[in-house]
Amino acid sequence: MQFTLLASALAAFAASAVSASPVSNAARMILDVWAPTIISPNASTVWTEGQQYNVTWDTSNAPVNISNGASVRLGEDGQLTETTLASGFDLRQGWVTITCPSDVIPGNNYSIILFGDSGDQSEQFSIISPMQSILGL
Template identity: 50%
Template sequence: MFTKTLAAVTLGALGMTAAAPTREARDVYVPPVLYPHAGTVWFSGQKHNVTWDNSNPPKSISNGAFILLRTGTFETPVVLAHGFDLRAGRVEVTVPEVITGNFSIVLFGDSGNWSDDFLINGVDF
């Protein structure tokens, strides 16, 4: 700590500043999920298009996209889709075999956002 302070004081006395490392500016893209929405019912094994508003994407999207299944406040390890282009506005997924319950999907790219809760009719124990 003393060394950093001494270096800053010395540079300041000489009229110099230590340059901070520059980082490339990144756009954060958080497109709202349109489907599934509240009131949606999926059944295990079906195929559905997860859709989102892609009307205003940034010029550059820095991360790969993927969709996870979420229950309550927890993301499950269930990956519904990955490696798709966020600019597409939709991707087809297959509804996994899960216990019947309320879920949401999490759309990841530069940021994560999730859909409304919806019902998946899956397996019952």
């Protein structure tokens, strides 16, 4: 019985070793994952609802193959929201202009999630209402 279990285990190991062939360079390029550091917004950023801002990220270590499915989404309390702020841009440009949504509740618990090859989240920042901006709050 022990011999049968040992033989089965060795056969399974041998089969997995044969099927685990090296990844070709072409396949490896497809598997590149890049999570660029978001530069702005950061913890000291304050956006006003309805105004335009640039979301920026570091492109210095970008791989050769980058996803074309880039998008910027709004996060709240560390969670992804349904709000897409931009999509369909080239991640290599390092920035995209967005309009801050007017239908959010002002607060200091917002973040940006940059999607492409991988999701990357900014530091939390604040969004204020136009009235708060006028009053300097």
